[in-house]
Amino acid sequence: MVDQRITAAFVGMVVVLLSLLVHHSRRAQPQMSYPNVTSAELSAASATLAKALPESVFFGPHPVFIESVQSYWAMQERDIVPQCIFRPRKAREVATAIGIIKRDYDLCTRRGDLPSPFAIRSGGHSPIPGAANTNSGIVIDLRLLNQVVPSRDGLSVVIGSGARWLDVSSALDSKSLAVAGGRNSAVGVGGLTLGGGISFFSPRLGFVCNNILSYEIVLADGSVATASESSNPGLWRALKGGSNNFGVVTSFVARSFPSTSIWSGFLYMTGSKANQVIDAFHEFNQAKPGIYDEYAGGPLVCFSYLQKLGINVISTHLAYTKPVSWPACWAGFKSIGRLWSTVKIRSLTSATDELGKLSPPGLRDSFFTTTVKNDHATLMETYATYKQGAEVMRRVKGMTWTLALQPLLPAMMRRGQPDSQGLGTRTEPLVIVLFTVVWKDTADDELVDRTARGIIRHIDEYAASRGAADMYRYLNDCASWQRPFDGYGAENKRFLQDMSRIYDPNGLFQRACLGGFKLDMNHALLRQSDITKA
Numbered sequence: 001m002v003d004q005r006i007t008a009a010f011v012g013m014v015v016v017l018l019s020l021l022v023h024h025s026r027r028a029q030p031q032m033s034y035p036n037v038t039s040a041e042l043s044a045a046s047a048t049l050a051k052a053l054p055e056s057v058f059f060g061p062h063p064v065f066i067e068s069v070q071s072y073w074a075m076q077e078r079d080i081v082p083q084c085i086f087r088p089r090k091a092r093e094v095a096t097a098i099g100i101i102k103r104d105y106d107l108c109t110r111r112g113d114l115p116s117p118f119a120i121r122s123g124g125h126s127p128i129p130g131a132a133n134t135n136s137g138i139v140i141d142l143r144l145l146n147q148v149v150p151s152r153d154g155l156s157v158v159i160g161s162g163a164r165w166l167d168v169s170s171a172l173d174s175k176s177l178a179v180a181g182g183r184n185s186a187v188g189v190g191g192l193t194l195g196g197g198i199s200f201f202s203p204r205l206g207f208v209c210n211n212i213l214s215y216e217i218v219l220a221d222g223s224v225a226t227a228s229e230s231s232n233p234g235l236w237r238a239l240k241g242g243s244n245n246f247g248v249v250t251s252f253v254a255r256s257f258p259s260t261s262i263w264s265g266f267l268y269m270t271g272s273k274a275n276q277v278i279d280a281f282h283e284f285n286q287a288k289p290g291i292y293d294e295y296a297g298g299p300l301v302c303f304s305y306l307q308k309l310g311i312n313v314i315s316t317h318l319a320y321t322k323p324v325s326w327p328a329c330w331a332g333f334k335s336i337g338r339l340w341s342t343v344k345i346r347s348l349t350s351a352t353d354e355l356g357k358l359s360p361p362g363l364r365d366s367f368f369t370t371t372v373k374n375d376h377a378t379l380m381e382t383y384a385t386y387k388q389g390a391e392v393m394r395r396v397k398g399m400t401w402t403l404a405l406q407p408l409l410p411a412m413m414r415r416g417q418p419d420s421q422g423l424g425t426r427t428e429p430l431v432i433v434l435f436t437v438v439w440k441d442t443a444d445d446e447l448v449d450r451t452a453r454g455i456i457r458h459i460d461e462y463a464a465s466r467g468a469a470d471m472y473r474y475l476n477d478c479a480s481w482q483r484p485f486d487g488y489g490a491e492n493k494r495f496l497q498d499m500s501r502i503y504d505p506n507g508l509f510q511r512a513c514l515g516g517f518k519l520d521m522n523h524a525l526l527r528q529s530d531i532t533k534a
Helices: 003-028 043-051 063-069 092-110 165-174 188-194 235-238 271-285 328-334 348-358 376-393 440-463 492-504 528-533
Strands: 084-086 118-121 138-143 149-150 156-160 178-181 212-218 225-229 248-258 262-270 295-307 311-320 344-346 364-373 402-406 428-439
Touching: 043 084, 043 328, 043 376, 063 084, 092 212, 092 225, 092 248, 118 402, 138 248, 149 165, 149 225, 156 165, 156 178, 156 212, 156 262, 165 178, 165 188, 165 348, 188 248, 225 235, 225 311, 235 492, 262 271, 262 348, 271 295, 271 311, 271 328, 295 328, 295 344, 295 376, 311 328, 344 348, 364 440, 376 428, 376 440
Parallel strands: 084 138, 118 138
Antiparallel strands: 149 156, 156 248, 178 248, 212 225, 212 248, 262 311, 262 344, 295 311, 295 402, 364 428, 402 428
16 A cells, blocks of 8 residues: 555656646747848848748748747757748749859859858757757748648658658548658658658668658759659668758658557656666567567667656657557566556557657757667666766756667668668667757756766767677767767768769758758869769
């Protein structure tokens, strides 16, 4: 009876805390001032764009401008004030804008001036400052390009780059269809897909990018092109993990397939179960050949320190992409005592919405990541480092500190179409190690950053000492100071650089599009013969 009362009290406290976090995120944020911009203050690119497409360009303090800036997921992105917001309604408008930006870029380059900056926004869910926003520049806000159009035969679906995954699953659930898409309903299609993307369906189909049949993309010269296996095949592969380095992707054609309901949800446990959870995670990843279950999505194991309660909790997300309750593959987690769970058979929209609602917007957030082999001692050291980090971060106001572990199994890394991430030759199971931090005050930004760098450095050094290090870094989880393209391997990075020289020979998306991870280019012009060979 005493144990039941303690458990009930614990559950109640966690529920209250989660409610407080959501409530805090939804409180009215302090209103920033967005003064009118005079014509004399406009960059040449902004002024020309506003004249060419007046119904799609907005300046402060217009309500559309304010909504766009204040709708980024992370507060660090909301702190940035662009010069104007460009909201295209079709790909041709994007082409017009890129043509204007490119002419301004060429002029600035000839003069030796810095080019006018621009940023590309899909969902705006990255916590990296400047990933999809830019101070005093142009933001290409793609959220009106949010169409979801299934083909008549049910084998593919056209998805606008500005859609969110909630838009996609909501449109497809009623047709008993699905795509390999994001697991968080609030995340944008464009950013996740161009960064690789992990899905509930990845064990069967590979990364999200491995299931894109074609891309509609506006190139640096302002032309609208298609990248597919038969048209611009090098660009097609480069876009599978190459981020925003080659143009503005306006839509994707994704492979779709029959799907009704899936089984998914969280198991919530006390921090005392950490060793058992890590054991179960390690054992699942080490499954012998022939036991691999391609319908098992996950596990995503999260250890969180809740500052307001001063406690550690564990939440393990499991999924199975068939409507089967407690399949045998999750037996190792089922046997661990838990406080409560949310696992059930549900729609894909319900499954992604559960994850979306647990990461509310409007807070200061940071991600940082590394990758290790599925070495038990390295996983235990990673957990110990997480606990040490929690001690350092105790002074950070409004802090929630989380370590998340998820597997990359060899079978998954070889599924689907070829990409640029360089994982296809791996033969050992890997683990993506992700740390996330949520906090309140800008005064703590430097401490968070310093702690993050030290933690990743320690884990990498420990893993290397055991032969358990791996150079891959999942781009969508990287901090601004990390270098995901180095982790793709030298050959793949050179391939991406070659594609950039072909499709963006003057480096518009390397030098003027400031957000995202870049390719360390020198922008030497290619000969026409090189372009013909590609």
